[in-house]
Amino acid sequence: MTSGTMPTSQRVNVLSPELTLHMEERDVPQAGPGEVLVRVHSVGVCGSDIHYFEHGRIADFIVETPLVLGHESSGTVAAVGEGVTDLPVGSKVALEPGIPCGACEQCRAGRYNLCPDVQFFATPPVDGTFCEYVVVPRAFAHPVPDHVSFDAAALVEPLSVGVWACQKANVRLGTRVLVTGAGPVGVMAALVARANGASQVTLSDTNAQRLAKAAALGFDTIDPTERSLPDEVTADVLLECSGAPAAIDAGVRSVAPAGTVVLVGMSPSTMVELPVGVIQGRELWVTGTFRYAHTYPTAINLVASGAVDLDALVSMTYSLEEAGEALTHAKRDPAAMKVVVRI
Secondary structure, three states: OEOOOOOOEEEEEEEOOOOOEEEEEEEOOOOOOOEEEEEEEEEEOOHHHHHHHHHOEEOOEEOOOOEOOOOEEEEEEEEEOOOOOOOOOOOEEEEOOEEOOOOOHHHHOOOHHHOOOOEEOOEOOEOOOOEOEEEEEHHHEEEOOOOOOHHHHHOHHHHHHHHHHHHHHOOOOOOEEEEEOOOHHHHHHHHHHHHOOOOEEEEEOOOHHHHHHHHHOOOEEEOOOOOOHHHHOOEEEEEEOOOOHHHHHHHHHOEEEEEEEEEOOOOOOOOOOOOHHHHHHHOOEEEEOOOOOOOHHHHHHHHHOOOOOOHHHEEEEEEHHHHHHHHHHHHHOOOOOEEEEEO
């Protein structure tokens, strides 16, 4: 089923192995059984997109062939494949970018974010959504109410990281939360924590501009280079979103006995020292997170209800042809929170 006359070709912004961007014309993909074709509207720029653009790799994932960046996406259903009867053409959707195999041990246990064979948008060699059309399984195209903007629907993806972190920490009414790292993920984790009823949410960062943005959103803030986190903050939950070893150490030391530490930010190194004496002496729970699972409905409800305002985080928008400028915007504007490419 399609809406009107479908084009046969589409514009795509492609990253070459030489790390240059160029526009291409490619065929519009076809929705197979159980799939939907989505006309992409908004794509948020993620730190991973910037890293591939600047460095050509993240760990063992290397840009060795042309790659389409972008994985924080929203759009409109343009066509549905055989067997899809519950998502009409024209529906506004947020796209969950990680497609698991559905058959491995982790998938069968419901932990599909840990699927070893997951196909994740914009992770080499899987193309992302800096394009006009993309096909996804029906289960990964999540309906969004009409009053939610396409930009906000795209940012449901990073919001899901915050939802997953808060779920892992069991953030609820009365919880005292410290978030280290006031970048986009840290701020979104803080927004979810507040929506969950946390009695205190403090964001820590060394970037004064990001702290100012967090303060404007109504959060308590602290610069650990000026005030000691362990001396100034006592938290039941640490959501560590920076990946910085110093922030991890100070954050753990700020957690009260029997508290929880959730490591969300990715460290440049695979090895980071932890204050084990503090963890043992206070009986802290320490866990990591890897993306998210089953979070999109919750994240969409937070946005649709007004509990979380994602539009307020959009700093700048660019066109598909201007993707290169979108990927370098943060260098020109350190205070930027989220940059969006509108297709």
